[in-house]
Amino acid sequence: MGFLILAPPIKCTLVTVRTARQGEALEMGKLTQEYRDECSTVLMDEDDMNRLRVKEDAIVKVTTKVGSVELRVRPTMNSPGVIAVPLGPWANALIPTDTSHTGMPSYKGIPAEVSTSMGQGITSLDKLLGDLYGGA
């Protein structure tokens, strides 16, 4: 194992999205591996991935003011500065609750930061759900 020169985190905007695979997976079942795999990914512009010095399927850490999760990264084109995470429990860990009195939280357009993960692996669903316990 060689020395890793860590690139600085990349500031970007997070949108949470529906994907075809996520739709199919949720119909297969919310507790299936397919669902977990799809919802724990982040789509990131190829050039941004290069600046972060990560390849496809690497684990990255996505952070917003609400919290952070470790996700598998997949490349996309022509979307510099925008990352997309499928709707689901991983995305939820990043979303603020303020609805501006409309009922609707901000699921898209959230300031975020992507950094290299320190080897923790993808955040597990059990950990995400476990975090929801212990009172408000």
Added chain:
Amino acid sequence: MAEEEKLTNIKPDLTDVTDVTCPFCGNLCDDIHIKRTGDDEAEIYHACGVGYFKFKKSITKGATRKNLLRKKSGDKKAPDDAFNEAKLDACIDKAADLLLAAKKPVLFGWASTSVEATREGIALAEEIGGVIDQTSSVCHGPSTLAVQDVGISSCTLGTVLNHADLIIYWGCNPSEAHMRHMSRYTVYPRGAFREKGRQDREVVVVDVRETASTSVATQFIKVDPNADYELIHALRLAMKGEELPDEIPGTGVIKKKVMKLAQRLKRSKFCAFFFGLGLTMTRGRHRNIDAILSLGAELNKDTKVVIRPMRGHYNVTGAAEVFTWQTGYPFAVDLTRGYARYNPGETSLVDLLMRDDADCLFIVASDPVAHLPKEAARRFSNMPVIVIDPHETITSKFADVYLPCAVTGVEAEGTAYRMDGVPIRLKKVINSDVPSDTDIVAKILERVKEKRGGK
């Protein structure tokens, strides 16, 4: 993607049902063909990938579904605490008790089940004095708020099919979220007055990133996140012949692109806008929708323009319809005082949870813990939760009572309203080992009335 897929070797047909309506997304495609070839096998034609899995899962029987009661009710230490299997009646009884004990129960979901089930839900909410809300409030609720301010010029999807020569998708990705939208209703089909189909139409996509939908577009406008409001107004100004700066401030879009879109609009005879959560979920929320609806209304002076929100769940439109015709309001309806009150931002689910202003959750046809911001989802761990859903979900892990129900549109009949408000009957294709949610909610309502000593 191949239109048909055989699951196993061909076995003798048991039933062959055509014109089945797919209960997944707001497209509500009603041309699905299901050919049963065995007890738990079928050939499924015409459905998109998601619809295909929906039917496949229900037809390919998994483990028998079980009613579950949490062993230690109200004492949730972790997800997946031990559950006991229970009889239907015991679960109904427990659910009724929990609802009656609550001061402000919230009944949420409804968008992925039938109108018939939602009718029972509204009656239950009224009987126990609760709040009833549906998934709109975290989806197209802002669109409804905007319609309540400025109205909307719209039409059925078939009108688009037959008349439209310009399709604009704004802040949505139909190729992934409404997969047959373009092929059934907008871009590709030949219409009565658009005999050449795709060749008779132009397609514009506006989004913050490239997607599978943008690759279909005649023109793709990439806009910076949270800047749609400014861009829509730039377009409104362009349509009125006003001067624009070389770059529209804050949007990342140059004037030339806006002018090009304006020119397309001016020469169009019938333009259909479709917009999605890219507008409802970003800065401005309903103001973004207000802007686009106002643009549409203005343009009708000179040409024909219609606008439709891309409703996600297959019956979110139907839930809003029945909420409205029964209570007067389409979502976030507070019936705690025996009459309807409506104030999204106060009576909507996320706000109720964040204010700790709910003390029991009754979830039907929805998985909010999988879809709410985590601080709101956290509230599911500190109050009683009743879940009625065809399969165990992430939310059912937090339930005190879990009642499996038939999959509406596969195992149970019902009525659903397509994204354009066209009501279609959902067929029953296979038998179910569990009752429908309509029946379950009706039984809970009956039990509540009995316990109250009422009718």
Added chain:
Amino acid sequence: MGLILKNGIVFDPKNGIRGEKMDLFIKDGKMVAEKDLGKKAETIDLAGKVVFPGGVDIHAHIAGSKVNSGRLFRPEDSRMRTVPRTNVTRAGSGFSVPTTFLTGYTYSEMGYTTVIEPAVPPLKARHTHEEFHDIPMLDKTGLLLLGNNHQVIEYLKAGDIDRCKEWVAWMLLATKCYGIKCVNPGGTASWAWGKNVDGLDDPCTHFEVTPREIIRGLVDINESLGLPHAVHLHCNNLGTPGNYTTALETIDSVKGLTNKERSVLHITHLQFNGYGGDSWRTFESRGVELAEKIDKTPNITVDTGNVCFEPTTTMTADGPFEFHLHQLGKQKWINFDVELEAGTGVVPYEYRKDVSVNAIQWAVGLEMVLALKDLAKIHLSTDHPNGGPFTCYAEMIAWLMSKKARAETIATLHDAVKSKAAISDMDRELDLFDICLITRGTAQTLGLANKGHLGIGADADVAVYDIGVEEKDGATIERAFRHCAYTIKGGQLAVKDGKVVNAVTGRTLWIDTKPRTDVIEKDLRKRFEGYYSVSLDNYPVQMDYLGESEMVMERCKK
């Protein structure tokens, strides 16, 4: 258990009963002779109160897609009237567009027992029936929008009357509707291209068929099918200064056609086509002229479409008109085109006493009635909620019965009502028989043989009003008709002292038109496989949606 209504003062125009003190007998939901009452019967002593057959409202937008759009986009309307649940009734809301439960209760509290939803778009008929299911207290049916149906227009253009007839029959059966509705024929079809028509002989966009051809074609088909009600028509040029000429031409367009049982053309909310002048400034009433025309014309009936001075919601299948109103009044606007069939619009509106045009409109609706000799030809309506909510009927009855009540209102209106309308000089005061005729004679026009009267065999739908026979005070009349003393629906006591005591269910009425599907099969396949966005199999409304229902008529094949 039978029911005896004793000592009421009965009005029953169809059976020539004009304020006679008599007892009425009810058994198994029907009016019966005393000898058929059976041994057990309850008695209600009406103690001299006035008895009418249950009201039959020939035209009120109460159920369906555009009505619900009106509710949805006007939460402010729901806040104007919010009614809590009781141990008998469900909660409800809505001042001009009440929710379904509240619609049923409110009508019943006014003594109404049957209401016609006059504009059902075929593709969304299922929605109308779903709302019917949730309207208690009333029998209901719908009139089907066909005047801008693309297939109908194409058949008429080709002169293919036989196929057109079977298409109409098929559509009526598929949607479980009662009759043919025609709204701005040709105009709403043109609206799919953003256009309109400007008169009976202006060909519509793309099809190049005139409104006159559409109206006449549908009237001929209606007669040929032997349907119980005339073609129900919303005229072209609605709401425009000078449009009374369109009304007169439309009335003349069916000259010479006769039907022994009923009219051949029913013109709805005629007040909205009762205007002279050529601009808003020269706008004036032509109510009297229209009444004269109606008296002279044997084969038409009309309903008034009166306006009242309340905030309300306009909603029609006249897409271009609603856009026009939106531009005039700058209020929010909903537009909705239904593929290949129809179009609708919804716009809030408030009729104001200090606005000259509104004051004149008020006069037109009343003048048409007061100047008319043959009151069997006219029916009371507000085109609910377009001219005002149906709760205004009580006020309208007061205006028709009391010159003093009219004068009191005229004193509060814009002066134009005196100079541009005849109402101030009209002395006539209708009596209770007349009021009964214009609110219950609707059943005759609709071909509902068992409604609108109290003869043996009629449905036991009865309204009892606490009013003296000679009452002339406007406020008293209004109170009496707004909240009746009793309503009996289908033989059951539903309302007492103006409040619902028993939330009875009503029936959906429909007709079996026995279409010859083989004649139109090729065109059905072509339309549905090519151009509709739903499949043919999923289009017809299943019988399950009708709940309790009654087939009123079966087509006889000649």
